[in-house]
Amino acid sequence: MxxxxxxxxxxxxxxxxxxxxxxxxxxxxxxxxxxxxxxxxxxxxxxxxxxxxxxxxxxxxxxxxxxxxxxxxxxxxxxxxxxxxxxxxxxxxxxxxxxxxxxxxxxxxxxxxxxxxxGPDKVLHVFVSDGAILLKCALYSVRLLLCGYLLGASFGLFTGTLIGWNQRADYWIGPLLRIIGPIPATAWIPIALVAFPTSFLASIFLIALAVWFPVTVMTSTGIHNVQNSYFEVAKTLGGNQKFLVFKVAIPAAMPSIFIGLFMGMGTSFATLIAAEMLGVKAGLGWYINWSQGWAEYNKVYACLIVLALMFSGLIKLLFFVKDKLLGWQKGLIKW
Amino acid sequence: MVDERKGALSFRNIHKEFIDNDGNKFVALDDFSMDIQPGSFVSLIGPSGCGKSTLLRMIAGLDTPTSGEILLDNDKIEGTNHERGLVFQQANLFPWLNVRENVATGLIARKVYKENKDEVDKYIKLVGLSGFEKSYPHQLSGGMAQRVSLVRVLVNKPKVLLLDEPLGALDAFTRMNMQEEILKIWKEQKVTVILVTHDVDEAVYMSDTIVILSSRPGRIQEVIKLRQDRTRSRNYPDFVDLRTRILEKLNFASTEDTTGYVI
Structure with missing residues (x-):
């Protein structure tokens, strides 16, 4: 049994x-x-x-x-x-x-x-008939995006650290940031196109501006929130001001800085496409606009597919950098 | 020349006031004067709010006395310096650095890391953390973290080692182990140690001078000198006597009061 x-x-x-x-x-x-x-x-x-x-x-x-x-x-x-x-x-x-x-x-x-x-046949055909142009436009967009993004992120890191660390800087730059910062960068398009000699430079400025705001805010908040004990430890170990900023404040604020970098990436995509649709005579935003003008919606869809791949790829790249730099957070915080 | 540490501390009429959020002034430490010989082990003991930690922070240079001055080898203490190393109650390791990088922080900050690379490994070995060099703070136990925070200070070769209840958060066994380690280091390095503690046993076991402070304002109540050549043992008759005496001073021992608790 x-x-x-x-x-x-x-x-x-x-x-x-x-x-x-x-x-x-x-x-x-x-x-x-x-x-x-x-x-x-x-x-x-x-x-x-x-x-x-x-x-x-x-x-x-x-x-x-x-x-x-x-x-x-x-x-x-x-x-x-x-x-x-x-x-x-x-x-x-x-x-x-x-x-x-x-x-x-x-x-x-x-x-x-x-x-x-x-139908799908029409859209897929664009990659054959217009592949070269799409590639060229994509490269144009990537170049513009990276120039603007890196510029804006570096400036954001700089001003964010300055505001987060130095009270006088916070007094003078802080209000500027809080009042002008929230304006979407795209609202500056009419002025930027006049103020800069080329539309390429104008777009770099707009994208940089779009990235600068969130990176600055998140960097300064991150530095503000660093535990005071870390600074005290570093001071008693013999660290000077420079050491406190670069080896304590910035590394400690890094998780917050990365939130700013991710937010900035989102706004930079939006600004890139808007800038290309309105002023720049190249890039994927321009391609969408141009295709729409000829009522070639299959090209619009094809371009959207390229954008999706490109942007998700860039986000993946930023995640990769984050994992490299914030490896110490593993097991500490889940993103 | 290099290893000729001194570490004589003298306190001259230290007075420290704080102003709280409501604007009330209170005196944390009053009329504190004493001299500490180089290489001695001094414990500060007293109830909460007697200004022990404040005193330690002033020696470290994180706070300044309202009046009076502290001298280290006849130089007035101003600001922080690696000569006066402070170990905090919490390990406060930098979570973004691994054990080795944490220990090397002081050397890197002072730009002397290259010539002292081997020191880092020596100290990591000294507290039995070899093999954990690449671990990050959140992967360490409380005792291990506190060991790292101790050698992070020692690698700087301070003249004065300030210990702000560094063993307070550890379990009994880890605590006793670390007491031995600290004593070993103290004897080897001839560094002046000032230990703030709540634990009377710890103070009696470890120090050669015990300073009992009274509360609000913190004043010296009694200075007890212990024999330097005594055997350090936890159940020596002297040990028990001394402990009782200190507890009496702190109003914890019940000598006349016999309203005992029935357990």
Whole structure:
């Protein structure tokens, strides 16, 4: 009787692991299945929108199908990779499902009005037809953004430290910061375009201004909030003023400074696009505006995809820098 | 020449007043005068608010006396200096620096780190923290953190080592271990130690001079000199006698009062 029970329990266990395995495999093959149906849908259902298809979407789907099958086979061989892929697979499948639905409601059923809502084929085709221009615009935007961001962040660190450390600086600069700082940098566009010789310089100024405010505020707050005991320790160990500022105040305020840097990054994106839409004759913001002027909304969407990749990449980069510099916080604070 | 430390302290009529938030003046320390020989181990003991910590902060240079002056080897104390190292009640390690960097802070601040690199490792070893050089403060136990904060001061080779209840927050075993370590360091380095403590046993066990302070305003109530050559033992008859005497001074021992508690 007892041994019988044990058997059934182990049977259940085996059944359970088998079940987990099969669900894993089903998850793993899901993207390929969805992509297959997306291809079938795209090729078999007749188009209702009166547009020429370019075949790019079809090619992308075909490539994705081959890739997803290849990845599936690899994940069957490599257990570790498989586990990671099976976890991600449902999401990947959902992305292709979204593409298929998008294709159906636009190209196939024409439920959404043109030219505002083109199908995936039209949008993907932009990367082929306009790829070079998009790349050039992206590089332009990155250059402008980084110049402005780095300039604004350095100035923000400088003024923030000054205000946080020196009472007289706080007296004179503090009010300026509190009153002028909250104005969105984009509101300065008309003045900046007149005050600077080129629109490029004007945009750098605007982006720098957008970054400067949050970085300054968070740096000075961070320094204000440093425990006094740290300064006392440093003083009794023989540290001078310079040491207290650079080796105690700034490192101690670093977590707060990074909040400012992240906030600044958000405002810098907004300012970049606004500046490019209004004054600068290059960059992704300009490209969006220009495409809209020609009612080429497929280009707008393509550009949005580029922006999404670019901005999320930059945020990831800043997170990387943060993790490097604030490694000591590991296990202390969760971000 | 390099290691010729002195560390004679003299206090001349130290008076310290504070003004609280309501504008009331109160005297923390009054008429405090004494001389401390180089290389002695002095404990300051007394009830809360007797100005012990204030006195320590004034020696460190973090506070200044309202009147009177403190001399270190005949020079008036003004501001902070690495010659007067202070170990706080809380370890106060810099959380963004690892153990080694924390210990090296004083040397780096004084720009003498390069020539004293080996000292850092020597001191880390001295308090048994080898292998933890790369650990960050939040990964350390309370005792380990306090050890780091002790050697962070010692690596500066101070003439005067000021200890502001550094063992107060530690458990009994760690505390006794660290008492031994501090005594060992004191004997080796011939540094003048001033220890603020609430723990009468600690004061009796460790010091060769005990200064009992009265409360509000803090004044010297009694100075007890202990035999320098005595055996340091925690259950020596002298030890118990002395402890009773100090507790009486502090009004804690019940000699005549027999309304004992029934436990």
């Amino acid at each position: 007892a041994s019988n029970n044990r058997e059934t329990i182990s049977d259940i266990k085996i059944n359970k692991t088998n079940k987990a395995k099969t669900t894993g495999i089903i998850k793993g093959i899901l993207p390929a299945v969805i992509i297959f149906f997306a291809i079938a849908e795209h090729l078999l259902i007749p188009n209702k929108q009166v547009v020429s298809t370019t075949g790019v979407y079809n090619k992308v789907l075909m490539a994705s199908l081959i890739l997803s099958i290849a990845v599936f086979i690899i994940s069957l061989i490599n257990k570790k990779f498989g586990k990671a892929y099976f976890y991600k697979a449902p999401f990947i499948a959902a992305v292709f499902l979204f593409l298929a639905i998008w294709d159906v409601v636009t190209l196939k059923l024409s439920l959404l009005p043109l030219p505002f809502f083109p």
